[in-house]
Amino acid sequence: MKGLYYKADGDKADVKFLLQDTNVPINIGNHQVKVQVKSCALSPVDFELFEDLKLEREHIAVGREITGVVLQVGPRVTFFHPDDEVVGILPLDAEQSGLCSVVLIDEFNLVPKPEKVSWLEAAAVIKDGLRAYTALHTLARMASGQTLLVLDGASPFGVLAIQLANYYGVKVLATAHSPEDQKFLEELRSAAVARNVEETLLARVIRVWDTKDDLVEACLEETGGLGVDIVIDSGVRLFDEEPEPQRYKPHKHDLLTLLSVGGHWVTTEQHLQLDPPDSHILFLKAASVSFLNDEVWTASRAKLGRYLHILKDVMEKLRTGVFRPQLEESVPLYDATVSMEMVQRKQVRKRIVVKL
Known part of the structure; x- marks a missing residue:
């Protein structure tokens, strides 16, 4: 299967992305979930943050906001079961791209997807919704x-x-x-x-x-x-x-x-x-x-329960119509490289989601 990656060559002025073959690890960890990906939203990559956290590698996985169906769960997974519909954000150090057809992800990075919410909307809203909650509730104490x-x-x-x-x-x-x-x-x-x-x-x-x-x-x-x-x-x-x-x-x-x-x-x-x-x-x-750095939720082990509570509330707001994300037409996997380059250069005004 193929995934979307950025090849680090030191030239940040001309960023290039590529689709390359990758494999799903055979062994599932105790708290890991194997998910068949249905859609993945594209957001700009903060390369400076990867450098600060010492997460640089030859190929950086791109595409982290995913929706999908649970295929298999680890022996100690308690939140999910096979055939559950889920939505989540892959961690910064994930080796797999969210555009892979199947990914392994920790159960603590996923929340249930409401039944009446589309795959595309759930992927599009999860990260921006998290940012909105972080900015208004966590940081600004909105009233x-x-x-x-x-x-x-x-x-x-x-x-x-x-x-x-x-x-x-x-x-x-x-x-x-x-x-x-x-x-x-x-x-x-x-x-x-x-x-x-x-x-x-x-x-x-x-x-x-x-x-x-x-x-x-x-x-x-x-x-x-x-x-x-x-x-x-x-x-x-x-x-x-x-x-x-x-x-x-x-x-x-x-x-x-x-x-x-x-x-x-x-x-x-x-x-x-x-x-x-x-x-x-x-x-x-x-x-x-x-x-405002919404990556602290996944980059730090602190306040994991609050992080999951925010993700669940974001999905609830999407289900009830409070959140109405602005979407471009979904793009197929073979157009992901061109679309990601446009997203990275901030040449699009709506959220782009890849449909798998």
């Missing part, structure tokens, strides 16, 4: 009545963060990077009205692509000058002059300015630099900065 700003709200993660926050009674603002993103986000808002929901999904769409819209002014206007309680970014500009791809990312000082007293800034910027004046602003506001 009803607060105000949330989601930067790049039309991204797969941004959409789920908006839906989760709205479900818990949070007022949501989101930025749009293009007229197409703006239209998409406004349709999310219109769909909520059509279903007779009391509050729309979005209180305001901020058009960062339009120079007439100012991010700070818009947020302060929506909050009566008090600022936003929670900010989730998709990267920030650390300096005034940045390369062209950074033009829609806000400057770090803008986010500090629009943050409320006691607010939480959840950042995806791994190399965030805060100067003493920036720290002083945070001190005056009694605000905090948290770093």
